[in-house]
Amino acid sequence: MPVPETLTASRRRLPYSESMHGRTWKPWLVPGALLLALAAALVNSSLFVQVAPSLSFYYVAVFAAGLLLAWRFNSSRLLFSLLALLLAHRAVAFFSKGPLQTGNVLTGPGRTAVALAALLIPLNFIVFAQMRERGLTIAGIAPRFGLLFLESVAFAVLCRPENTLEYSSVNPLHPSAFPIPLWILLSFVAAIAVFVWRFFQTRKPIEPGFAWSVAAVFLWLQFAPVGKASDAYVATAALILAASLIETSYVLAYHDELTGIRGRRAFNESLLSLDQQYAIAIVDIDHFKKFNDTYGHDVGDQVLCMVAKRLSDVGGDGQAFRCGGEEFAIVFRNTSAKEAFEHLDALRQRIEKSTFQVRSADRRAEKTAEKSAEKSSNRRAGTSQSDRRKSARKRTAAALSSSKQRDLFPQPASQTPDRLSDHLSDRLPDRLSVTVSIGVAEPGTRNRQPEQVIQSADQALYRAKNNGRNCVELASTAPLRLAERKRSKASRF
Numbered sequence: 211m212p213v214p215e216t217l218t219a220s221r222r223r224l225p226y227s228e229s230m231h232g233r234t235w236k237p238w239l240v241p242g243a244l245l246l247a248l249a250a251a252l253v254n255s256s257l258f259v260q261v262a263p264s265l266s267f268y269y270v271a272v273f274a275a276g277l278l279l280a281w282r283f284n285s286s287r288l289l290f291s292l293l294a295l296l297l298a299h300r301a302v303a304f305f306s307k308g309p310l311q312t313g314n315v316l317t318g319p320g321r322t323a324v325a326l327a328a329l330l331i332p333l334n335f336i337v338f339a340q341m342r343e344r345g346l347t348i349a350g351i352a353p354r355f356g357l358l359f360l361e362s363v364a365f366a367v368l369c370r371p372e373n374t375l376e377y378s379s380v381n382p383l384h385p386s387a388f389p390i391p392l393w394i395l396l397s398f399v400a401a402i403a404v405f406v407w408r409f410f411q412t413r414k415p416i417e418p419g420f421a422w423s424v425a426a427v428f429l430w431l432q433f434a435p436v437g438k439a440s441d442a443y444v445a446t447a448a449l450i451l452a453a454s455l456i457e458t459s460y461v462l463a464y465h466d467e468l469t470g471i472r473g474r475r476a477f478n479e480s481l482l483s484l485d486q487q488y489a490i491a492i493v494d495i496d497h498f499k500k501f502n503d504t505y506g507h508d509v510g511d512q513v514l515c516m517v518a519k520r521l522s523d524v525g526g527d528g529q530a531f532r533c534g535g536e537e538f539a540i541v542f543r544n545t546s547a548k549e550a551f552e553h554l555d556a557l558r559q560r561i562e563k564s565t566f567q568v569r570s571a572d573r574r575a576e577k578t579a580e581k582s583a584e585k586s587s588n589r590r591a592g593t594s595q596s597d598r599r600k601s602a603r604k605r606t607a608a609a610l611s612s613s614k615q616r617d618l619f620p621q622p623a624s625q626t627p628d629r630l631s632d633h634l635s636d637r638l639p640d641r642l643s644v645t646v647s648i649g650v651a652e653p654g655t656r657n658r659q660p661e662q663v664i665q666s667a668d669q670a671l672y673r674a675k676n677n678g679r680n681c682v683e684l685a686s687t688a689p690l691r692l693a694e695r696k697r698s699k700a701s702r703f
Contacts, residue, residue: 237415241453242422249446250429253439262438269445276452284345287338288455290354291420292448294334295427297362298327299444305369306436319369320435326365328390328431332401332424334361339408339420390432398428413470415461419454423447466532468511469518477531480541481660489550490660491528491540491650492667493521496679498536501644513644520561526553539664547652547684554648554682562645562680647674651685 252258273296280289306320337357344350367373401424409417430443464476472480495501495517502510514536521530521538526549528540542550649670651663670683677683 237409237418237457241457242419242450245446245450245453246422246426246429249426249442253434253442258439258442265438265441265445269441272445272449272452276448279452279455281346283455283459285343285455286346286350286354287341287343288416288451289346290351290358291335291338291423291451294331294338294358294361295423295444295448297358298331299430299440301362301365301369302327302431303436303440319371322373323365323369324431324435325391325394326368328394328428329397330361330365331427332397334358335420335424336401336404339404339417390428398424415457416451416454419450419457423450426450466518469515469532471518471522471538472529472531474531474533477533477539477541480529480531484541484660485544486653487544487546488663489542489545489547489650489652490663490667491542491550491554491648492533492664492671493517493538493540493646493648494671494675495536496645496647496675498644505642516564517561517644517646520557520564524553524557526550528553547650550650550652551682551684554650558646558648558680558682562643565643645680647671647679648682649674649685650682 252261273292276292277289280286280292302320302323305323334357338354341353402421405417405421405424409421426443426447430440430447434440434443464473464479465471466473495513498510498513501513514532518530518532518538521540524530524540526542526545528542528545528550531539531541533539540550540554542553649667649672651657651666651670653659653663657663657666666685670685674681674683
């Protein structure tokens with residue numbers, strides 16, 4: 211007997227989930243890595259001299275567009291990150307007017323400005339990432355404005371000539387001759403580590419964008435603190451942030467935020483690119499409304515996430531979409547309905563055998579509340595016999611309700627009750643299992659358009675519901691089955 215597969219769903223599923231897409235590398239390559247690689251190749255090529263006169267326009271256009279996007283998307287995080295980057299770049303250019311050696315700022319205020327910028331920019335990115343996003347409201351922008359103001363004052367004071375050290379006697383080949391001290395490099399490492407961690411928590415492309423922007427800042431301060439090359443690196447860092455915001459907005463628009471799979475908008479667009487041969491399946495979770503009412507919306511969300519994860523792993527190169535509520539759709543390209551039927555039936559069986567584990571924290575809280583209520587009631591003095599009868603009737607009703615729940619949402623066969631002395635009303639099942647009903651259709655002589663195929667799949671789904679649920683119905687076999695039923699009825703008479 212196969213062992214049921216156990217899934218423990220987390221409280222939140224996010225739009226760029228590895229389990230949904232299997233493409234963790236994509237947001238790390240596009241757009242951040244691509245833009246930074248192009249900028250570094252251009253700066254170190256012979257073409258840089260030819261494009262250098264146009265860098266001023268590129269610089270201004272990128273920051274103007276980035277600030278406009280931050281305002282349009284109501285993103286205070288991007289807005290103040292761009293402002294911190296812009297202020298740091300202008301401050302380094304202002305304090306770095308002294309002598310230069312080997313392309314690095316080695317003397318006086320310029321070296322101090324580079325070190326401070328290398329320390330503050332990554333730390334500011336970390337702080338802005340950890341602060342709660344409250345939009346461009348006074349409560350949201352006031353703390354960030356205050357932080358940038360204090361840093362600007364400290365920057366100006368520390369970069370005064372009397373507060374800096376001369377490095378004219380430093381050997382350019384010595385490690386201390388480079389603009390960024392080794393201990394300040396830890397700020398870059400910490401920032402990249404934070405954004406990598408945040409990406410695996412949120413799965414949003416803006417986190418890799420900040421990581422690559424930090425890498426662009428490092429190239430700027432380490433190899434080209436001033437000059438046209440610095441303009442190229444700083445503008446590229448700002449462009450990476452703006453492009454990552456657009457990519458994140460796209461992901462949120464075309465993916466379902468709860469389950470992580472593609473949403474209705476992506477489903478509607480996929481219908482426009484279908485060829486002549488395809489199949490569309492409509493999937494619905496059985497008894498989901500009763501499940502939601504019985505165990506609560508939080509557990510219902512976990513069920514949706516679990517089913518969505520299973521749907522995303524369907525065979526036959528099927529693409530899963532969440533159309534709304536407990537209804538999903540799967541599109542099979544270059545596949546007939548009969549071929550898709552086999553993959554869908556295997557998917558249905560896999561969902562049926564999977565067990566859904568309710569979070570233990572919620573269960574402990576429910577048990578604690580129920581036990582405390584029971585103890586409190588037992589301490590009451592003068593409890594009448596009629597109250598005890600009412601309590602007994604309530605326990606009996608709760609036991610019957612729990613029994614109905616187990617019949618409605620069966621537990622896996624491997625889980626048998628071994629504590630008969632426990633009250634049924636004191637606990638919910640540790641593991642639950644759900645089933646799905648599926649209808650699948652393909653284009654034919656009567657239903658050539660995708661909308662008509664969806665209607666046929668819906669009708670097949672209704673037949674699956676009427677036939678007892680937890681099954682797959684093929685729309686193309688409906689006339690044949692109807693004729694067989696008529697012949698069977700006629701034979702009875």
